[in-house]
Amino acid sequence: MEHVSAAATMDAHGILTGWSEGARQLTGYPAEEVVGRAARELLAADPSEQAVTALTGAVMLRRRDGSPVTLTLRACPVLGADGAPSGYVITADPAGGPETTLAGRAFQQASVSMSVFDTRQRYLRLNDTACRVMGVSEEALLGRDFPETVEDAEHSRGFHNKLRQVAETGRPVHYESFTGAPALNREHAWSTEMWPVRDESGRVTGVALAALDSSDQYWARQRLALLNTAAARIGTTLDVTRTAEELVELLVPQYADFVSVDLLEWVLGADEQPPTVLDGDIVLRRVAHGSGTEGTPEAAVHLGEADVYPAYSPPAQALRQGRAVSRRAGEPDFMRWVASRNAQAPAGRRHRAGVHSLLTVPLRARGTTLGVMVAVRIAHPDDYDADDAVLAEELASRAAVCIDNARRFARERTTALALQNSLLPRGLPGQAVVEVAHRYLPSGSLAGIGGDWFDVIPLSGSRVALVVGDVVGHGIPSSATMGRLCTAVRTLADVDLPPDELLTHLDDLVTHLASDDRDDEVAELGATCLYAVYDPVSRRLTLASAGHPPPALVLPDGTSRLVPLSAGPPLGVGGLPFEATEMELPEGSVVALYTDGLVEDRDRDVDHATEELCRALTARTDTLDALCDTVLKAVLPEEPGDDVALLLARTRALGTDRVATWEVPPDPVHVAATRQAATEQLTAWGLDEAAFVTELVVSELVTNAIRYGAPPIRLRLIRDRTLICEVSDGSSTSPHLRRAHAFDEGGRGLLLVAQLTQRWGSRQTPRGKTIWAEQSLEPPSF
Known part of the structure; x- marks a missing residue:
């Protein structure tokens, strides 16, 4: 449309005295209808005070047909002889028309949205960018209050308050907002500067603003914030499923309306990755999904279920290509995939109506593909773009590393637990002298399985x-x-060493292992051990500790306490002795051995925990198994940071009716009498069937003690689950089994003993040695 300018003249009383052709074209009034009339009669709205004072501004007139028209007026006073205005020359241009000055064109063509308001927050001027944002022409906004021109009441109030604040205070304001605009299809981030416009006297006559669309920077900051949040929220546990759930929780609903995480089958198993070819249809298992809608109606697969993804599907394409794949509504693969998922959705569930954008991202860590993440947008107005794909790949990469870490941890934990269980005693041997119960709880912490162990080892003499x-x-x-230490303890126990000597040998072994360059782990770890021996005949308990917590003792009267002992250094320190502690126990006492994971925790005092242990051990229970559970429930921390081993043993005693002892003079003539006494004792015990073998064993062992040993010589028979024959003497020299030659007169005695008895051996005592042999009291089976 051709630009039309108008001109008119007006006297000092506001009466129109002249009217141009341009004025007629803009208003529809011919000169004969307006000349002589008051200019105010043509106004459709009162001009602002600022426009009257400045003699320029936007003024709304009423056309001849009654329609309003906004014109930009400029009045130039005509001075009389006395210097006072005798009239005015008025020029007018349509609002939004081309600017004639450089400054005006700069304002009109600015790339940022710029507007000018009067002090009552009414539009006085807008540039082209502002009009595009508002979606209407400048003419439609001039003279209108700002709140009338927007639909977002909440944003309108905040923006309107800032405009009023500038007009009232005369101070500029910086305003950040996130809102939509009439001509925009989504919300945008705006960085707005507002400042006062003053006249020559410094009085505020209007408010100007410039609004910069900072959406790109805003979304970049949001993506960076999401990445920072992901670093803190993904991978808080070493659990594969929980890690996938954390990824879903992070993305819904901020990034997607629905997110699912599906993994390859082998990732959830205990085995390492098998050879996998990601061609054709791919089987994945759903481990996590989430939705902005309650009930997750978009899910076509239940959690934990496996599903087959066709080769054309976006998830299968992402897995094959190793990068993010984006699809939008209308694309063939997208429509085919959505249709198949809708057909697969459970009955009664809402189909994926409204899905307009889909993003699938492979989960890859350390060059290995683990699964795929699918993000769907329904209510979110924007389709996924290239920046969204880059963000999704970064998030998926972080999550994949955490999932792989969790998978590796689970695999190592499973391996360590299997190793641990294979090394721990599966079923403790039956004992007549102690009743035992035990518990082992592997650590659930991120540190992994520890090295706690326990054992019950039968010794000679029913000990x-x-x-x-x-x-x-x-x-x-x-x-x-x-496992090494457990095996070493069993080996040393078979030698029948006292507790303090056994720990000394075990300490030497650990020191040797630590010095081996191939075994750096042992050098760094160290170990503790408590070794105790109970003798049911004397009812004495002898124990020694290598840096291990002392055991607790519960007496038959119900009192409990910790056993006082001198704890030596941990194994591997070397150079320091271990001290044995010996005490006599009443029959029916309960000895509790445990590892430090039961009582030590960073959030509680060890002394208080051991007091709780002693109290818990006094609980009345039917069995030791039940007492184990009671102790763990009362003492165990809520989240143990270490393995826990607990071993309870209730003592029994062998009374004098089950033990017979004879002092043997060091003369061979007494062998027969000793053999006869043993036979009579067996008859008294009702063990006549064992008399023949026992006579041979007693004869051989007593004869050897007289010939090669030193007094005092003592014979002891013990009736337990087996029949035990012990011969002690004052010599420390132990006999050795050897094979006699054909013409040797001796050397066959111990070989005969070994053949006739279940097992035999020797042990050192403080006063010499003891040779022992055991016979089974159960009838032989054929």
Whole structure:
């Protein structure tokens, strides 16, 4: 449309005295209808005070047909002889028309949205960008209050308040907002500067603003914030499923309306990755999904179920290509995929109506593909773009590393636990002298399985060894070291060493292992051990500790306490002796051996925990198994940071009716009498069937003690689950089994003993040695 300018003249009383052709074209009034009339009669709205004072501004007139028209008026006073205005020359241009000045064109063509308001927050001027944002022409906005021109009442109030604040205070304001605009299809971030416009006297006559669309920077900051949040919220546990759930929770609903995470089958197993070819249809298992809608109606697959993804599907394409794949409504693969998912959706569930954008991202870590993440937008207005794909790949990469870490941890934990269980005693041997119950709880912490162990070892003379130990460390190396120490303890126990000597040999072994360059793990870990021996005949308990917590003792009267002992250094320190503690126990006493995971925790005092242990051990229960559960429930921390081993043993005694002892003079003539006394004792016990073998064993062992040993010589028979024959003498020289030659007169005695008895051996005593042999009292089976 051709630009039309108008001109008119007006006297000092506001009466129109002249009217141009342009004025007629703009208003429809011919000169003969307006000349002589008051200019005010043509106004459709009162001009602003600022426009009257400045003699320029937007003024709304009423056309001849009654329609309003906004014109930009400029009045130039005509001075009389006295210097006072005798009239005015008025020029007018349509609002939004081309600017004639450089400054005006700069304002009109600015790339940022710029507007000018009067002090009552009515539009006086807008540039082209502002009009595009508002979606209407400048003419439609001039003279209108700002709140009338927007639909977002909440944003309108905040924006309107800032405009009023500038007009009232005369101070500029910076305003950040996130809102939509009439001509925009989504919300945008705006950075707005508002400042006062003053006249020559400094009085505020209007408010100007410039609004910069900072959406790109805003979304970039949002993506960066999401990445920072992901670093803190993804991978808080070493659990594969929980890690996938954390990824879903992070993305819904901020990034997507629905997100699912599906993994390859092998990821959830205990085995390492098998050869996988990601061609054709791919089977994935759903581990996590989430939706902005309650009930997750978009899910076509239940959690934990496996599903087949066709080769054309976006998830299968993403897995094959190793990068994000984006699809939009209308694309063939997208429509085919959505249709198949709708057909697969459970009955009664809402189909994926309204899905307009889909993004699938492979989960890859350390060059290995683990699964795929699918993000769907329904209510979210924007389709996924290239920046969204880059963000999704970064988030998926972080999540994949965490999932792979969790998978590796689960695999190592499973391996370590299997190793640990294979090394721990599965079923403790039946004992007549102690009743035992035990518990082992592997650590659930991120550190992994520890090296706690326990054992019950039968010894000669119906004695029994109780052992508990702890390798300081976690994981497979710790379990392997525990297995070594457990085996070493059994080997040393078979030699029948006293507790303090056994720990000395065990300490030497750990020191040797630590010095081996191939076994750095042992050098770093160290270990503790408690070794105790109970003798049911004397009812004495002898124990020694290598840096291990002392056991608790519950007497038959119901009182409990910790056993006072001198704890030596942990195994591997070397150079320091271990001290044995000996005490007599009433029959029916309960000895509790445990590892430090039961009582030590960073959030509680060890002394208080051991007091709780002693109290819990006094609880009345039907069995030791039940007492184990009671103790763990009362003492165990809510989240144990280490493995826990607990071993309870209730003592029994062998009375004088089950033990017979004879002092033997060191003369061969007394062998026959000793043999006869033993036979008579067997008859009294009702063990006549064992008399023949016992006579041979007694004769051989007593004869050897007289010939090669030193007084005092003592014979002892013990009737337990087996029949035990012991001969003690004052010599420390132990006999050795050897094979006699054809013409040797001797050397066959011990070989005969070994053939006739279940097992035999020797042990050192403080006053010499003891040779023993055991016979089974159960009838032979054929």
